[in-house]
Ligand SMILES: Cc1cc2nc3c(=O)[nH]c(=O)nc-3n(C[C@H](O)[C@H](O)[C@H](O)COP(=O)(O)O)c2cc1C
């Protein structure tokens with residue numbers, strides 16, 4: 001599988017004002033991902049699934065809207081992509097000013113919150129904020145006659161929630177990042193009827209802070225556990241384990 005992620009382009013006409021044929025109108029803005037797809041598709045084996053991850057909404061002032069994303073989705077599906085994966089926000093445009101010598105990090109502004117909502121939330125809450133746009137995009141893809149699967153993500157962490165997403169046609173595949181980090185054995189636990197033993201993500205974004213500081217990404221729920229055991233691989237500073245403890 002090959003997935004290319006476009007969080008900065010195609011964008012909106014206000015934000016993407018390039019004058020080199022890749023900015024301005026929708027048709028121009030969508031050119032880059034379509035050209036990348038075409039080049040990748042022709043370079044890799046037919047056995048490779050090639051898809052694109054892009055934003056349902058940029059979540060910045062003047063940024064691309066759900067309507068833009070719905071249109072991009074139909075263009076990508078029409079071009080023959082094998083799957084579409086939907087994220088949201090996470091833009092450099094509204095990232096906090098970094099300290100001198102540090103790089104800007106795209107998950108520090110409002111759009112960053114929309115991408116990786118933490119437990120500290122607003123009235124909508126941190127779970128499933130990307131589902132309404134995902135549903136609209138999937139419906140548009142189907143209405144255009146394509147069966148391209150749509151992957152959604154964002155605050156999804158338990159089986160019933162994921163099942164409800166699929167049953168209500170909000171997506172064809174449910175992805176999660178932080179819950180998979182919190183418990184890499186989620187899948188086997190749920191599959192074997194031991195879902196009650198899942199180590200649930202707290203949505204504290206401790207992992208995201210480590211990423212922001214360019215340190216090895218681990219989860220606070222397990223990275224100090226059993227450090228004294230023999231053979232535990234540790235982070236560069238020696239304070240954290242890099243792999244979750246074994247579960248069986
Ligand atoms: C530490 C960390 C780093 C991430 N880096 C990326 C990235 O490089 N590209 C990307 O598209 N999404 C990235 N994400 C976002 C996730 O793919 C996902 O869309 C987001 O965390 C919401 O899903 P979740 O609630 O299941 O974590 C990252 C998430 C985390 C926690």
Ligand code: SF4
Pocket residue numbers: 178179181182200201202203204205206207208218219220221
């Ligand atoms: S550190 Fe662990 S519990 Fe906290 S948000 Fe990341 S994965 Fe979830």
